[in-house]
Amino acid sequence: MSHPHPELGTPPKLPRNGLRVVALGGLGEVGRNMTVLEHRGRLLVIDCGVLFPQEHQPGVDVILPDFSFIRDRLDDVAGIVLTHGHEDHIGGVPYLLRERPEIPVVGSRLTLGLLRAKLKEHRIEPTTVEVAEGDRRSLGSFDCEFVAVNHSIPDGLAVAVRTAAGTLLHTGDFKMDQFPLDDRITDLRAFARLGEEGVDLFLVDSTNAEVPGFTTSERDLAPAIETVFRTAPGRVIVSSFASHVHRIQQVLDAARAHKRKVAFVGRSMVRNMGIARELGYLNVPRGLVVDAKELEGLPDHKVTLVCTGSQGEPMAALSRMANRDHQIRIGEGDTILLASSLIPGNENAISRVINGLTRWGAKVVHQGNAKVHVSGHASAGELVYCYNIVRPRNVMPVHGEWRHLRANADLAIRTGIAPDRVVVADDGVVVDLIDGRAKVTGKVRAGYVYVDGASVGGVTEEALRDRVTLSQQGTVTVVALVDADTGELTEPPDFLARGFGTDEALFEGAVPAIERALAGAAAKGIGDAHELEQLMARALSQWVARKHRRNPLVIPVVIEA
Known part of the structure; x- marks a missing residue:
């Protein structure tokens, strides 16, 4: 090999x-x-x-x-x-x-x-x-x-x-x-x-x-999908990839058999199913698919919604429903059918969506508890x-x-x-x-x-590391007024922290460490503002790591007095 x-x-x-x-x-x-x-x-x-x-x-x-x-x-x-x-x-x-x-x-x-x-x-x-x-x-x-x-x-x-x-x-x-x-x-x-x-x-x-x-045949899924439609007491909300024409066809067939109307939710789902229907790859009986607004006057057991978000994507329709950030409100009696496979790496995001939907009273049917995807x-x-x-x-x-x-x-x-x-x-x-x-x-x-x-291409790996640090460790901005001749602080530095709590005295203990770093720079003849900022950032980072066991993003600002 x-x-x-x-x-x-x-x-x-x-x-x-x-x-x-x-x-x-x-x-x-x-x-x-x-x-x-x-x-x-x-x-x-x-x-x-x-x-x-x-x-x-x-x-x-x-x-x-x-x-x-x-x-x-x-x-x-x-x-x-x-x-x-x-x-x-x-x-x-x-x-x-x-x-x-x-x-x-x-x-x-x-x-x-x-x-x-x-x-x-x-x-x-x-x-x-x-x-x-x-x-x-x-x-x-x-x-x-x-x-x-x-x-x-x-x-x-x-x-x-x-x-x-x-x-x-x-x-x-x-x-x-x-x-x-x-x-x-x-x-x-x-x-x-x-x-x-x-x-x-x-x-x-x-x-x-x-x-x-x-691999199991697509036709073998029909009984599980039919069971969902037969037993659901209220709305059936199906989440699938916006390109999975075969799965959507199975959903449409089941909805028709149980006399439900169907609406597509989400821009990519509406667009792709429209293309598939126009090109003859999706068979949609007359009157089955309607605009989502037309479903509002129907009883829940006559409603099927087909949306995106089966991978827990934060901006997709299903995630927004789980977060109560969508016009469709999930509640008791709703059945959610996740009709897609689990893409490696998305496990946590999908789990959060399932938990969110369950919290509002919905029953969630997915690959882990039913044969609804191959x-x-x-x-x-x-x-x-x-x-x-x-x-x-x-x-x-x-x-x-x-x-x-x-x-x-x-x-x-x-x-x-x-x-x-x-x-x-x-x-x-x-x-x-x-x-x-x-x-x-x-x-x-x-x-x-x-x-x-x-x-x-503008975002670099370094920028992504900074974003992760910001989200997990917080950020500390330190502004120091430094005497251009002596390299000493002319007044105590100001600290602006995010993600550390509200105690204003949280970083007072870092001042001696910053003063030592600046004194060491003066002894070596270092007076460039950028170099001073780097030394100050290193000193503050080391102090925070020792004192608070955190590694925040440190933003140093040196102003020459």
């Missing part, structure tokens, strides 16, 4: 007979998926998604891949191929197209429909190329064939990329549900045909590689099945945390693929396919780019 190393340097120039693969996101994490292929001077981007922030990244809206690797070569990008319409695969496209709007974007009908609505908000008119399973398109030096795959959103595609260096097959996100709601199964016949032709590098979804067996990703049995069908020459697990990538690699090896032909890489690691072998040859920059409001 091939592994990346921290000492990797800049990769060598790619030989003409080589294919370079660089993941700028999606390796070692669930989200931010973006893979760049290079061949004969041209680039092809597969997916460009976002990662959602965790609690240690306060104030961040989304996290983008770092485009530095391709920024100086945007004219060489032959296209952006999208495997499906989830945010972690298309959410970064508007930010990439800001830098070169003319890049063709290739995807299925629903994927492009969701993307166009997103780009409209960014005021970008894209150049799009709609494809379906079985289609082939030439993009620069890349010959792309698209293969149907089943996932938790309709119209998912795998992509086979033929080049003079060999053939690469990228599964995208997929599973092998044999009874999907839309009857569109993963095309294993195409996988087998490509395997017979020869797949030189197989990029495989790793998210469920640790899960034994086969994964959209292939489990270990399905992955092994694919390896045995495709028989690739080299394998590179993608899309998953490190434990998922390694589990997937182990599955590939167990099917007979040589360990030295299985590449477990990290974001930014360069993998070159040359003469039929995939090897790690270097590393490029692939860090996090934070979107904070209108700022893209």
